[in-house]
Amino acid sequence: MFWLQVALSFALWMAYGGTQMRRSSEIRQQVQKIPRVKRGLLAALLFVVGAGILFGGLFVLSGGDGVKPSGMTVPAWLIITLLGLIFVHLQTFSTAMLVSMAMESVTNDPLPTSRTENPPGKSDETPSA
Numbered sequence: 388m389f390w391l392q393v394a395l396s397f398a399l400w401m402a403y404g405g406t407q408m409r410r411s412s413e414i415r416q417q418v419q420k421i422p423r424v425k426r427g428l429l430a431a432l433l434f435v436v437g438a439g440i441l442f443g444g445l446f447v448l449s450g451g452d453g454v455k456p457s458g459m460t461v462p463a464w465l466i467i468t469l470l471g472l473i474f475v476h477l478q479t480f481s482t483a484m485l486v487s488m489a490m491e492s493v494t495n496d497p498l499p500t501s502r503t504e505n506p507p508g509k510s511d512e513t514p515s516a
Contacts, residue, residue: 388457388458389455389456389457389458389459392458392459392464395468396464396467396468396471397471399468399471399472400468400471400472400474400475403472403475403476404475404479407475407476407479411483414479414480414483415483415486415487417483418480418483418484418487419487421484423488423491426484426487426488427484427485427488429481429484430480430481430482430484430485430488431481433477433478433480433481433484434477434478434481436477437473437474437476437477437478437481438474440470440473440474440477441470441471441473441474444466444467444470445467445470448463448466448467451463453466454467
């Protein structure tokens with residue numbers, strides 16, 4: 388039963404991650420409104436806080452009777468699933484903040500080529516003297 392519960396929670400976490408991936412453009416627009424320095428600090432904080440919430444919650448639950456090799460109680464399973472969703476959410480926003488910082492100097496506009504084409508009949512060569 389334990390591995391079935393883990394698989395179902397994992398599937399839910401992956402589905403939520405997929406949903407967030409499809410919303411990545413909207414998420415990037417949201418986080419770009421945050422000033423650059425604050426975005427960098429917040430991104431690092433969200434990485435740490437997300438992991439702390441997940442592993443702290445798992446640590447607390449592992450000390451009780453909610454998690455056993457035979458399976459998890461329904462409340463423990465729901466709490467672990469919720470902790471995982473919070474973790475995925477915070478990691479998504481943290482990553483979006485870091486990516487938005489890296490992509491600020493990148494433009495999507497096509498750059499002109501460094502070589503220009505001459506009109507027909509005009510040569511690239513300079514006349515020799």
